[in-house]
Amino acid sequence: MTERVTLVRPEALQLQAVVHGSVAAAELKALGLAPDDVLDFSVNTNPLGPAPSVLQAVRETDWSRYPGDDEEPLRQRLAVRANVAPEQVVLGNGSAELIWLIALAALRTGDPVAIVGPTFGEYARAVRVVGATPIRVVDPGEAGAVRALFVCNPNNPTGQYRGLEDIQHMLDEHPERLLVLDEAYAPFVDDRWRSEALLERANLVILRSMTKDQALPGLRLGYLLAGPEVASAVERMRPPWSVNAGALRAGLAALEPAAEAHLLQAQALVAQSRRVLTDRLTHLGFEVEPSRANFVLVHVREGRCFRRALLPHGFVVRDCASFGLPDCVRIACRLPEDCQRLLEAVARVAGG
Ligand SMILES: Cc1ncc(COP(=O)(O)O)c(C=O)c1O
Structure with missing residues (x-):
């Protein structure tokens, strides 16, 4: 009998x-709906869509060359803003790519890695890919001397936002532990604190997602800030040209005043929508977690049924079962008028 040859890693x-x-x-087709028939509250991007100046920059992209040389200007600009050296900035094909590259650069087989949850699922997957062991903790104080600790701030899906002292404490308590601070949604927090000053500590990695700020999740652009050693190791793990030429152009344009004004306008609208969603849903009898992010977590008894009930009305919300929260949905803070329409549908569904 021939032995079965495994061509891939069994894991x-x-x-x-x-x-x-x-x-x-x-799923939409089965309900007789087209993508344009629904308002998507399950994705948390800038509710105004991309800034016109950013879209224009993407249109002007020269697609005929490899983008390697174009990375440096964006790295330089981001470094100046964060008051760090360009070598401390690593660009990525969305921050999702960087989560995987951090795991490749920092984790070894069998390393215990704490993840403060419930939270974004890609941290645990990246940890598993390299053979390390994810450990979910609710309180960062329980994490102890693990190899790395993942903290999402503000947290997806709860919207909880941790303060400077909290993060500083996590860094100082275990200088041998890498703290990955994912700030994908921080641009939508009112009165956010700036984490860059903490980069004097070698054990911090800050993750940012430019595709969320500019509502360009199809383009893919993220970056990280870290100490020189960690940044250099992550950069070495990166596949060549992983950030495409259009994303690089978009990134530079996003740092110009026109796009920044666009983001400021979105921040104000998000704050308004967050208030409206929280107040009205509470009034309708739902428990809403206090959120500082551009989404709210709502207890609805059965998230899956709630999502399914809203879909024929033309609204998609995020069923949170995959976060381990089957009784919840996450609702993005879209434009106030869109939120109003959603709330009317929720009232109908809840009342019926
Ligand atoms: C907390 C968090 N981090 C990172 C990402 C990845 O974002 P991107 O790869 O588009 O930058 C997401 C996407 O949903 C997220 O929710």
Whole structure:
């Protein structure tokens, strides 16, 4: 009898995909809906869409050359803003790519890695990919002397926002532990504190997502800030040209005043929508977690049924079962008028 030859790592076949937001075209089709018939509250991007100046920059992209040389100007600009050296900035194909590259650069087989949850699922998946062991903790104080600690701030899906002292304490308590601070949604927090000053500590990595600020999740652009050693190791793990030429152009344009004004306008609208969603949903009898982010977590008894009930009305919300919260949905702070329409549908669904 011939022995079965395994052509791949057996663990690779067992790795589960993470459930993300949005809605599949097939699910809509089954309900007789087209993508344009629904308002998507399950994805948390800038509710105004991309700034016109950023879209213009993407249109002007020269796609005929490899983008390697174009990375430096964006790294320089981001470094100046964060008051760090350009070598401390690593660009990525969305911050999702950087989460995986951090795991490749920093984790070894069997390393224990704490993840403060419930939270974004890609941290645990990246940890598993390299053979390290994810440990979910609710309180960062329980994490102890693990190899790395992942903290999402503000947290997806709860909207909880930790203060400077809290993060400083986590860094100082275990200088041998790498703290990965994911700030994908921080641009939508009112009165946010700036984490860059903490980069004097070698054990901090800050993750940022430019695709969320500019509502360009299809383009993919993220970056990280870290000490020189960590940044250099992550950069070495990066596949060549992983950030495309259009994303690099978009990134530079996003740092110009026109796009920054666009983001400021979005921040104000998000704050308004967050208030309206929280107040009205509470008034309708739902428990809403206090959120500082551009989404709210709502206790609805059965998230899956709640999502399914809203879909025929033309609204998609995020069922939070994959976060381990089957009784919750996450609702993005879209434009106030869109939130109003959603709330009317929720009132109908809840009342009926
Ligand atoms: C907390 C968090 N971090 C990172 C990402 C990845 O974002 P991107 O790869 O688009 O930058 C997401 C996407 O949903 C997220 O929710």
